[in-house]
Amino acid sequence: NAGVTQTPKFRILKIGQSMTLQCTQDMNHNYMYWYRQDPGMGLKLIYYSVGAGITDKGEVPNGYNVSRSTTEDFPLRLELAAPSQTSVYFCASSYPQETQYFGPGTRLLVL
Amino acid sequence: QKEVEQNSGPLSVPEGAIASLNCTYSDRGSQSFFWYRQYSGKSPELIMSIYSNGDKEDGRFTAQLNKASQYVSLLIRDSQPSDSATYLCAVRPSNSGGSNYKLTFGKGTLLTVNP
16 A cells, blocks of 8 residues: 555745645545644644545635545645745545544645 | 643753653543654654553553643653654544544654764
């Protein structure tokens, strides 16, 4: 099993550009999550999903959108990128009430 | 706002010593508690979970939970340079509209083990 995979590993965006961060898991987990981590800070939940077709906002959803059309995939969309979205983004997945497994992360720089 | 606070660090210990990492949480109804280790530039990985009061041991790691004091700690015995990392405390808050699978993370404590 590859676990949780994320692409790209690193990306530079210009202010106002858009992009999609990809996340795929092959563990058949129902739950998937997107977090951002700023330097010296913990993980902040952006969006989460409890199954295909079901998504909900976390702590810091503004400026982001998600979709969950399949169990495996949970892409995160950034519209109109802003410098405040410079961060490391982690996708995670889990069974209900179980351990969350994290992907390797995507480093995003918005200039 | 449900919060998780960790001792600010950084924490530096000599090789072979015991490293003690502390975490307090504000939500008294929290049920599940986790310690994640995060090496620089890497993703978090779970090292311990604890659900009931007392101690839970796994190799060189011991998690301690005191729900009355809203306190959870992680002890690392015989610390090794390879233990140098940021340790994140995470708490699953009390059930709130079925969202009891979300985690609240602390900011982390950077541990350095000196050879």
